[in-house]
Amino acid sequence: MRTTVQIVVIFFVLLTFGFAKYRYEDKLSRDMVSLKLIQPPLREGTSLQLGQTGAAVALGGLRSLVAAIWNFRAFLHFEKLDWIKVEETYEIITTLQPQTTYYWDTGAWQLHTNASSYYKEKEDLSPLRRRSMQKRYLEKGSSFLELGLIENPDNWKLHRELSRVWSEFHKLPDIERAMKHFDGALNCESLPEFKRPHIQRSKYYAMTRLKSLQKDAYSYGYSLFKESPDNHLPKLCCTLFALQNSLNIAQNERIPDSELFPSSQKQLEWLKNYIIHEKQGYPMDGVRLKIQQLETSELFKF
Amino acid sequence: MRRNAFFSPARILIIASHTFTHLVRMKVFYFLGVFAVLMLAASFFEMPWSRTTEDSAEQELIVLKSTAMGAMAMFSILFAIAATALLIPKDLEDRTLYTILSKPVPRLDYLLGKLAGVLILVGVSLLLMNGLLSIILHFRTEELLLVEMAKAEAHGWPPEHLELRLAEVSQQGVTWALQAGVAAIFFKAMVMASMALLISTFSSSTLFTIVIAVVIYFMGHFTEDARNYWLHSHSGGVSKELKILTQSIALIFPDFQLYNIIDSTIEGKKVTEGIFSRLAILTLFYSGIYSVLAWFTFRKKEF
Amino acid sequence: MEDIPAVQINHLVKEFPSPFRKTRIRAVDDVSLTIMPGEVYGLIGPNGSGKSTTMKALLGLLRPTAGSCYVFGKNSLKTDSRQEIGFLPENPYFYKHLTGEETLRFYAKLCGMRGKALNNHVDKMLELVSLQDARKRRVGGYSKGMLQRIGLAQALIHEPRLIILDEPTAGVDPVGSREIRDLIVQLKDKGVTVFLCSHLLEQVQEVCDHVGIIFNGKIVKAGPLEDLIAIEDQTEILIKDAGPRTLARIKAVIADSENAKFVSMGKPRTTLERLFLDEAKKSKSTATTAAQKGDDHA
Numbered sequence: 001m002r003t004t005v006q007i008v009v010i011f012f013v014l015l016t017f018g019f020a021k022y023r024y025e026d027k028l029s030r031d032m033v034s035l036k037l038i039q040p041p042l043r044e045g046t047s048l049q050l051g052q053t054g055a056a057v058a059l060g061g062l063r064s065l066v067a068a069i070w071n072f073r074a075f076l077h078f079e080k081l082d083w084i085k086v087e088e089t090y091e092i093i094t095t096l097q098p099q100t101t102y103y104w105d106t107g108a109w110q111l112h113t114n115a116s117s118y119y120k121e122k123e124d125l126s127p128l129r130r131r132s133m134q135k136r137y138l139e140k141g142s143s144f145l146e147l148g149l150i151e152n153p154d155n156w157k158l159h160r161e162l163s164r165v166w167s168e169f170h171k172l173p174d175i176e177r178a179m180k181h182f183d184g185a186l187n188c189e190s191l192p193e194f195k196r197p198h199i200q201r202s203k204y205y206a207m208t209r210l211k212s213l214q215k216d217a218y219s220y221g222y223s224l225f226k227e228s229p230d231n232h233l234p235k236l237c238c239t240l241f242a243l244q245n246s247l248n249i250a251q252n253e254r255i256p257d258s259e260l261f262p263s264s265q266k267q268l269e270w271l272k273n274y275i276i277h278e279k280q281g282y283p284m285d286g287v288r289l290k291i292q293q294l295e296t297s298e299l300f301k302f
Numbered sequence: 303m304r305r306n307a308f309f310s311p312a313r314i315l316i317i318a319s320h321t322f323t324h325l326v327r328m329k330v331f332y333f334l335g336v337f338a339v340l341m342l343a344a345s346f347f348e349m350p351w352s353r354t355t356e357d358s359a360e361q362e363l364i365v366l367k368s369t370a371m372g373a374m375a376m377f378s379i380l381f382a383i384a385a386t387a388l389l390i391p392k393d394l395e396d397r398t399l400y401t402i403l404s405k406p407v408p409r410l411d412y413l414l415g416k417l418a419g420v421l422i423l424v425g426v427s428l429l430l431m432n433g434l435l436s437i438i439l440h441f442r443t444e445e446l447l448l449v450e451m452a453k454a455e456a457h458g459w460p461p462e463h464l465e466l467r468l469a470e471v472s473q474q475g476v477t478w479a480l481q482a483g484v485a486a487i488f489f490k491a492m493v494m495a496s497m498a499l500l501i502s503t504f505s506s507s508t509l510f511t512i513v514i515a516v517v518i519y520f521m522g523h524f525t526e527d528a529r530n531y532w533l534h535s536h537s538g539g540v541s542k543e544l545k546i547l548t549q550s551i552a553l554i555f556p557d558f559q560l561y562n563i564i565d566s567t568i569e570g571k572k573v574t575e576g577i578f579s580r581l582a583i584l585t586l587f588y589s590g591i592y593s594v595l596a597w598f599t600f601r602k603k604e605f
Numbered sequence: 606m607e608d609i610p611a612v613q614i615n616h617l618v619k620e621f622p623s624p625f626r627k628t629r630i631r632a633v634d635d636v637s638l639t640i641m642p643g644e645v646y647g648l649i650g651p652n653g654s655g656k657s658t659t660m661k662a663l664l665g666l667l668r669p670t671a672g673s674c675y676v677f678g679k680n681s682l683k684t685d686s687r688q689e690i691g692f693l694p695e696n697p698y699f700y701k702h703l704t705g706e707e708t709l710r711f712y713a714k715l716c717g718m719r720g721k722a723l724n725n726h727v728d729k730m731l732e733l734v735s736l737q738d739a740r741k742r743r744v745g746g747y748s749k750g751m752l753q754r755i756g757l758a759q760a761l762i763h764e765p766r767l768i769i770l771d772e773p774t775a776g777v778d779p780v781g782s783r784e785i786r787d788l789i790v791q792l793k794d795k796g797v798t799v800f801l802c803s804h805l806l807e808q809v810q811e812v813c814d815h816v817g818i819i820f821n822g823k824i825v826k827a828g829p830l831e832d833l834i835a836i837e838d839q840t841e842i843l844i845k846d847a848g849p850r851t852l853a854r855i856k857a858v859i860a861d862s863e864n865a866k867f868v869s870m871g872k873p874r875t876t877l878e879r880l881f882l883d884e885a886k887k888s889k890s891t892a893t894t895a896a897q898k899g900d901d902h903a
Contacts, residue, residue, distance in 0.1 A: 002602075003504070010500075010595050011554075017591050018553025021584070025557045026529055028580050037571060038562040062375060064368040064568045100569065102361050194462045316714045320700075327702040396698045401759065404664045404692035404769075405715045408684045605666045 036099060039063065063096040067103065070096070074110070083115040087140065094148065101157050104148030112141025112165050138172055141165060149184075159185035160199060167206040169280040175210040182206065200224055201236060208239045209281035218243045225255065237261060238274035238287070245286035268294040313407065314415045321419020325385055330423065337373050337431055341438055359446040360570070363474035366442060367568045370435040371483060375564065377431075378424050378491040379519065385420045386498035387511035394506060399605060410597045417499050417593060424491045432484050436476045443475035473570040482578055483567030489585040490561045494519060496592035497556075503599040522558035525551060556588050609678045611767050611798040612640040612663065617672035619658050632658040634822035635672070640800055640815065642677075642766065645793050647813035647830075648802040655822040656802040657695070660769055663800075664692055676767060688716070691760035695771040697752055701745030705736055705755050708744055709762055716763035730758040733788070750781040757788065768792060770801035774808055779881050786812050807876075810834070843873065 032038045070093045077085040090107030097103055119125070119133035145162045149155060159181045165171065166178035182203035185191060191199075204224060207217035221240050224231045237260045244254045261267035271291050278284050393399040402412060447468055454464040497518060502511045529552035532545065560581060563573055619633040633655045640646045648656050661667045663674045665681045679686035699708050709727045718726060731737050734754035739747065744755065753773070760768055773789075774782040789799055789812045803809050809816065810830065817827040826833065844851075852870070859867045 006599055006602075007504075010598070013591070013595060014554050015550075017587075021587065022529060022552055024580075024584065025525075025560065026533060028577070028584065029526060029529075029557065029560060032560065032563065032577060035574070035577070037566045037573060037577065038559060039565070062368065062372045062565070063562075064364060064565050065372040068365045068368050097569075100364075102358075192462070192466055194460050313715065316711070320711055324700060324702055396700075397694060397696070398698055398700055400664075400666065400694045401692070401697065401699065401712070401756075402715065403666060404687060404690065404694075405712060405763075406684050406687040406717075407715055602668070604668060605661065 039096075039098065067093045067097040067100070071103065071106075074107075078110060078114065081118065083111075083118070083137070086110050086115070090144070094144075094151075098148075098151040101148070101152065101155060104145060104152075104158060105161055108141040108144040108148070108161065108165075110141075111144060112138050112171070116141065116171065135172055138165070154188050154190050156185045156188035156191040156195070156199075159188065163199075163202065163206070167202070167209075173209075175206050175213070178206050179203070179213075197224075197228065197230060201231065201233070205235065205239065205282075208243060208283055214243060214283065215247060218247055218249070222255070225260075234270040234273065238270055239282060241271075241290075242283035242285050242287055246283050264294055264297070268298065309408065309414075310411055313411045314418055317402075317407075317412060317415025318418035318422060321389065321416050322422050325419065325423050330381070330385075330427075333377060334427060334430060337377065338434055340373055341370050341431075341434055359450065359471050360474045362446065363439065363443060363471070364568060364570075366439060367435070367474070367480070370431070370439075371487065371564060371568055374428060374431050374435075374484070375487045375490070378428060378487050379494055381427070382420060382424055382491040382495040383498045383512055383515045383519070384508075385423070386417065386495045387502050387508045387515065389416045389420070390499075390502045391506050391508050391511075394605070403605070409601045413499060413503075413597055413600055414593060417495055417589075420495050421492055424495070425488060428484060428488055432481070440476050443471065446471050477570070479567050479570065479572045482573040483564045485578070486561050486564045486567070486581065489581060490558065492585055493556055493558075493588045493592075496589040496596070500592045500596040500599070503596045503603070518555060519558070521551065522555045525555045525557040526559040528552040529557070560584070609642075610639045610675070611642045611644070611677060612638070612646070612800060613675040613678075614638050614659070614663065615673050615675075617659065617662055617674060618670045619655075619662060619667060620670045631822050633662070636819070636822070636824050637672075638817055638824065638827060640798060642798050643793070643796050644815050645789065645799040645813045646801070646815045646817070647809040648800070648817050648819060649804060649806060649809055650802075650819035651804060654819045656819055657771060658822075659819070660692075660771055660800075660802060663769065664690065688763075689766045691763065691765035691768045693753075693756045693760045693768070693770045693773060695775065697756035699744045699752070699755060699759070701743060704741050704743055705747070705751075706731065706740040708755060709758055712759040713762045718763060726762055726764075730762050733761070734758045735784075750777055753777055753781065753785070757785070761792075765797070767798045767800065770799065772803055773801055774803065774805060779878055780885055782808065783878075783882060807878075839868065 029038070070089055074086055074089040074093065077089060087107075087110075090103065090110065093103045094100075094107060116134050116137040119130055119137060122130055122133075125133070142162060142165055145158050145165070148158045149162075152158065163178045163181035163185065166174045166181070182199060185199050186196065186203070200220075201224065204217060204221045207213040207220060210217075218240070221236060221243065225236065225240060240255060241257070241260055243249075257264075257267060261270065268291065271287055271294070274282070275284060275287055275291065390399075393402070403409070450467045450471060451464065453459070454467070459467075494515065498511055498515045501514050502508075505511050505514070528548040532548045532552055563577070563581070567573060615637055617633050617636045618631065620629040620631050623630050636655070636659055638646075638648075648659065650656050658667065662669055663676065663681050665684070665687065668682065674681035676686040677689050679689075700711075703711065706727060709730055710723065713723050713726060731740050734757055736751065736754055736758065739751060744752070747755065757773075760770075770789075773785050777785065786808060789801070792799055793812075799812075801809070801813070814830055815828065816830050816833060818825050847855075856867060856870075859865050
């Protein structure tokens with residue numbers, strides 16, 4: 001009887017204390033979530049996949065440890081080429097640590113590069129099947145990165161990765177899609193200034209490969225060229241050269257060759273290196289001709 | 303002391319240091335040896351280099367930290383529960399309780415002394431483990447910083463880039479933020495120890511106390527979900543029983559998810575003073591309530 | 606000061622809930638007793654008669670169901686009352702991981718002692734119970750007799766005015782038992798009140814001056830020892846070196862008297878205990894002499 005009374009009193013005290021503390025806890029919890037100090041509650045279904053021990057530890061507040069271990073396991077699945085398991089594992093990892101860019105990045109890479117090229121080259125599949133699997137995993141990788149962006153909206157690294165995925169020549173490029181992410185990266189507040197030019201240039205190069213964007217590409221490239229001598233890189237100059245030809249820019253509006261290229265020798269060298277990239281879709285108008293001209297004049301120099 | 307105040311910090315300290323010695327002489331510190339070996343093993347761990355991204359250095363440090371802090375957290379919680387659960391039943395069984403309570407020792411002092419003894423032990427262990435972690439982490443961070451600088455030389459990075467990389471890597475090293483994480487581990491242990499104390503005043507079985515404490519520990523990780531469901535869910539078709547259940551859970555159990563700032567500090571995030579002090583205050587309140595309730599039960603206990 | 610009894614128990618009742626039946630067990634049923642300062646009080650009774658329960662109530666380890674207990678005027682339920690009490694439980698255990706010295710220091714500190722006074726007391730107590738040699742040894746390795754002795758030491762460490770001993774000589778060998786009894790007499794000479802309970806009746810008879818007999822939770826007889834055990838109508842005379850003629854004359858005197866009747870005459874017997882102790886003393890002195898001879902030869 002005595003014990004029962006005691007238990008009732010204790011229960012009552014705990015409830016009263018509970019009423020006093022729950023608002024405090026709620027506020028503290030929401031403040032912590034907004035400061036990204038604690039993760040929002042785990043998505044449903046994940047606990048089932050984690051296995052008993054993993055869940056126990058994860059719930060014990062050691063998600064980073066479980067994520068690190070699962071990352072290791074993902075690597076083992078990768079070695080066995082078990083793509084389904086790889087995907088599953090990375091889903092779990094990113095649920096545990098949604099703010100760690102590394103995991104989104106690596107998980108997506110496994111899908112859009114490793115898995116995708118695996119299927120591309122799998123000889124015992126029909127060409128049609130190969131292509132569809134390649135595309136499927138490319139899409140999976142891309143969606144994965146996009147999911148990462150939902151969790152981390154201002155993440156320029158993820159945008160950059162997405163732009164690479166969709167502009168990569170060896171994959172199945174979709175330049176317009178890549179554009180979205182180039183702009184996304186450039187608009188991120190977290191983007192360090194010294195990274196900006198590199199991304200701008202990458203955006204420009206991608207634009208040059210799409211005929212419909214070549215006009216905009218030219219104005220963009222023009223402004224980049226004028227903006228800073230750091231941008232006077234071989235590829236940029238060569239593409240400008242070719243674009244000026246393909247768009248029939250008026251002579252007085254063009255950047256003259258003497259300004260574009262440091263010397264005619266350099267021009268020859270750069271253009272010869274540039275033409276190798278023809279298959280990748282870069283504009284090549286007038287490049288061959290110019291190379292012939294320069295080579296001839298070189299000959300006559302001696 | 304002659305006046306036998308109701309509550310005497312001096313006497314609590316005597317019992318606390320006695321409890322501390324008791325636990326130490328139980329060879330508890332051998333665990334630290336295991337921890338040290340684990341730490342050293344983890345420090346030699348290298349990320350499987352399937353992919354070298356810019357972030358890899360940070361990831362390595364994070365893995366090191368999460369292994370160490372994981373071990374520290376596990377040890378602290380388990381020890382806090384087990385040691386506290388053990389103390390009073392042991393005193394009762396060995397009848398050493400009689401000799402203490404027949405002295406002018408208020409029961410509150412006895413309880414607080416036992417609790418303090420356990421917490422001092424947990425605290426000292428954490429300090430030692432933290433010290434070891436800091437040393438190993440420091441050396442590993444320095445190594446990685448050198449690697450970054452070599453990369454900068456090799457690839458000709460602009461100085462801002464190098465600075466950024468060095469800052470990013472250093473943020474994963476030994477920082478004050480990480481210490482906040484260690485403190486959060488201690489807070490969690492403090493709440494669990496006081497809870498175990500409360501349960502042990504009811505039950506004279508160590509095993510029972512441990513089991514109940516562990517169950518409450520797990521329930522405490524769902525408190526946040528229960529509370530969110532109760533306060534912030536807007537779905538209409540919620541049964542009354544479920545609402546009451548989630549309400550009760552949210553009220554009675556501590557919200558252990560709040561201590562998950564440990565994870566964030568492992569990732570190098572900073573904990574503001576405001577958040578930290580609020581968490582500390584909450585911890586003190588929990589410990590206080592559980593201790594008072596423990597005293598409430600214990601003072602009427604008959605031997 | 607003298608008027609306040611050392612122990613005052615008023616109509617103490619203690620009931621325990623019975624685990625199987627609805628009825629409650631009365632371990633102590635309306636017990637009242639008073640012990641004045643300086644007395645040695647023995648509470649005797651069979652196992653389960655309520656002796657330990659009464660002691661525990663006095664120590665505040667139990668709450669009375671009815672009635673009250675006072676120690677030097679302070680209610681036993683108050684922590685203060687225990688400042689004046691030293692308690693030696695039956696089969697005492699101490700923290701095995703502490704040495705004898707550390708044990709005493711711990712308990713002394715709990716009672717509020719500090720610094721030099723503390724150190725002096727610890728030394729004194731260790732000497733009193735003859736445990737100086739074992740002071741650095743862990744209590745976990747002590748024999749039963751040593752445990753009893755350290756128990757006494759911790760009971761006395763804070764110089765209490767009342768000592769409560771629960772079966773102090775149970776399971777202790779005759780030599781140790783004799784030492785404890787001598788100690789009790791010493792304490793009495795110093796004016797310390799002693800409250801002990803035992804079922805070793807001869808020993809109680811030897812040291813106590815007041816006695817209470819408890820059966821089934823009730824005090825059935827209590828009072829000064831001498832009064833209780835005196836056989837009113839008989840007298841005992843002990844004579845040394847009396848020859849047969851003297852004895853015959855004494856017998857004649859008795860025969861002559863009106864009421865007096867001769868009951869018995871014979872050689873008084875020593876007790877087995879006294880025999881044992883004499884042998885122990887003898888063997889100890891032989892050992893010491895042999896050791897000294899050995900030293901002389903070396």
